[in-house]
Amino acid sequence: MHIPDGFIDIPTSLAFAGVAAAGVAISLKGAKSSLDEKTAPLAGLTATFIFAVQMLNFPVAAGTSGHLLGGALAAILVGPWAATLALTVVLLMQGLLFADGGLSAIGLNVFNMSLIGVWCGYGSFLLLKKLLPKKKTSIAVAAFFAGLLSVPAAAAGFVLQYAIGGTATFSVATVLAAMVSTHVLIGIGEGVISALAVGAVMASRSDLVYGYKGVKQVLEVRSQG
């Protein structure tokens, strides 16, 4: 999923870098009001864990692998603002230290993974949480589907960038079909890892889980009434 230099032309890369920078700036503000003494260390730990798990490519089909993106997972654990920042730190580390993802493509990658991955994952998580029973286990179930959906969504972000500034001339429809079908498969792995990780934190420290707060409030109101 990490776009190398060259796939997308420089003007398009710069434009997306601008959008990505704006998204990160807004997230810095949002994270300020959502992080406290307890959740700030968890946000750092979430970025660290995502970096580690992104190294673990799993096979999905003949000759293809995928790895966790972590946007949905991070958003559920620490909220979408801190998640956007966590993914951005991971992408910067990968691009700057490990040459994973092109330097001119950092804005493109932040747009797809830190913005689309996180916000699409978080949006679908909120929707699923509403639809599912108000139980602790529903959080992990919602994490599975949120993770699953976030990957083809991020892949569609690449297709958008390709449509605007791709340096190759293959049809956008061909690229879209291939990207989405491949990344639905990778999304299943994303969903499994997200559900396991969210489930583990729910089991040990559910008080830290950002996405669980709403459920808890509903339960508190009921017990008072």
Add this chain to the structure above:
Amino acid sequence: MKKQNRFWIAGFSLSIFLAVVVSFYASSSPDGLEKVAEDIGFIETAKESANADGVLADYGVKGVENSRLSTGAAGAIGVVATAGVSTVLFLSLRRKNRERK
């Protein structure tokens, strides 16, 4: 506070274990985007990263021959660096007192 520390240490240790030990067993097949680019034919438009010759490029430490050691060391460096940068960032952003909104 102690509970908090224990949780952090457990998560950090798991991350180190995954990046240092398990990473060696990761699939080396092309990822989704690379595979699509190969199949459709635009992989040739990729350029080498400007820091492709960096000491840690492609998750290995330059000069370390043993691939298990090389990947493991790169993983350890990445985990420690990510933990350091992100923890400093998030601690500097957090609300210092709970009353303030």
